[in-house]
Amino acid sequence: MINNNEKTNSYATIIAENSIEICVAKTPAEKREIYRFRYQIYVEEMSKNLAEADHNNKLLYDELDEWAILLYAKIGSEIIATYRINIGTMTDFPQEVIKFLALDTLSNYVIEHGSPKFAYATKVMVTPAHRSSPALYLLMAKCYEICCYKQARFLLGACNFHLLRLYEQLGFRRYYKNFLYPGYGLLVPLVLLIDDVEHLRKLRSPLFRIARKRQSVNTSVVEWFNAVFTSNSSVINSQLTTEEELWSILCKRLHGLPTAGITLLQDLSETEAKKLLHSCGILVQCAPDDIITFQGDVSYTYNILISGRLKSLTFRRPSKEYSTPGQHFGANGLTEQNTHTQDIAATSYTEILALSGIAFQKFYRSHPEIAHKVVKSIINTRKELARIK
Structure with missing residues (x-):
């Protein structure tokens, strides 16, 4: 009906x-x-x-x-x-x-x-x-x-x-x-x-x-x-992977629950996190020297390191590196469009989880309760980082 x-x-x-x-x-x-x-x-x-x-x-x-x-x-x-x-x-x-x-x-x-x-x-x-x-x-x-x-x-x-x-x-x-x-x-x-x-x-x-x-x-x-x-591709098609399959893949990659390893998901239940990641996320492979974010460019994703290593080409002294699975890098392009402050490149074969801001707009309309929690989490994380600095 x-x-x-x-x-x-x-x-x-x-x-x-x-x-x-x-x-x-x-x-x-x-x-x-x-x-x-x-x-x-x-x-x-x-x-x-x-x-x-x-x-x-x-x-x-x-x-x-x-x-x-x-x-x-x-x-x-x-x-x-x-x-x-x-x-x-x-x-x-x-x-x-x-x-x-x-x-x-x-x-x-x-x-x-x-x-x-x-x-x-x-x-x-x-x-x-x-x-x-x-x-x-x-x-x-x-x-x-x-x-x-x-x-x-x-x-x-x-x-x-x-x-x-x-x-x-x-x-x-x-x-x-x-x-x-x-x-x-x-x-x-x-x-x-x-x-x-x-x-x-x-x-x-x-x-x-x-x-x-x-x-x-x-x-x-x-x-x-x-x-x-x-035949030998490691590409995971976002449309042919179920919520459970994507969750299982991320659990294996992160050696634990994504809700424990990814700060963005800390206020979500497992069911809510699965729905967010499956509705907005896509796993992407990057080769060494791929520059993923560019200083001054507008961000349209929220990028999470799943495996591999990244480094900042902008802040060289001291060198800023990203190597912790579940770590966020780059500007927030999920809930708002911010500008990247660094050139960040892969230094090894790397896999990232990119959450699309375009997909999140649609997700916000269909799952407003979960989306509100995500927005609040990003705001709180930003405040915490500002307090530490």
Whole structure:
């Protein structure tokens, strides 16, 4: 049975979807509006320091825009979201893109099976007022349809840690090592296998309702990908792991209960802590020299060291290190957006638990009692640290 609130939310979603129009930019004027929209989000809102930004004209564009498909969502005449897709063979992409997305390895499949095109999605953004709307899904759905039409087997991209849960919900997978991109920080390469309809079904991805209607699906790409990239992978997919499984993994990693080893959880019951971690957390692996936080960047996560070692590159004398499992590092980006005060890098193979501020906003609405305890814990910890100093 659907209650009144569910009916209202469902009706609101239908209205929102009906009012959002998905377009492909064709004219120079449309493209310029997208470049201006990007500048507003990345530079003015998120304070990113990007070399390609045209500050005089307040535009953001680069060489990939010259041959990209530029999608945008609008309500009336207002752009509320945008998504860029480049579809081509490996030789069409800059060398740096080939390197950090491992296109040379992926090309082994596409060459053998006669489907040489890759799709690379970047510059994905939604205006703050519409980040809870269907805008991102509608853009993703259009992107998926374009990939099917163009016969691209792999839809590739990359994101920061706080967005990993969102992309895994859609059906993307982590498959390769992290890389540093100037102005954007440490990014994780992602891939959506266009033909892996079963994966989309298991995830209950919103893309499944499109994928299930496809007449022809090539499952050999899924088998090949799993053999090459995931057979020895230590990646724990946030959407395929239950509360109990994640809790068990953390207990083993921390050699004890997370409620005992993680200060943030100290006021929560075991049931509450499980729900918070499963709803907002994601385990991420980092290699030596991966710089996880950058001084001056806005934080969108609450980072907890699970294993390995970290050090500050900012405070060298005395050297500040992080080596205690359960230890928090970096600025709080869970309950508010603060600015990092240090560059912090991994000095060994490291695993961290990143709690997403975006996921916490949703969690706050569905579990306000637990969320209030988390906010109070962070405030109390901050006061205690100030008192000690």
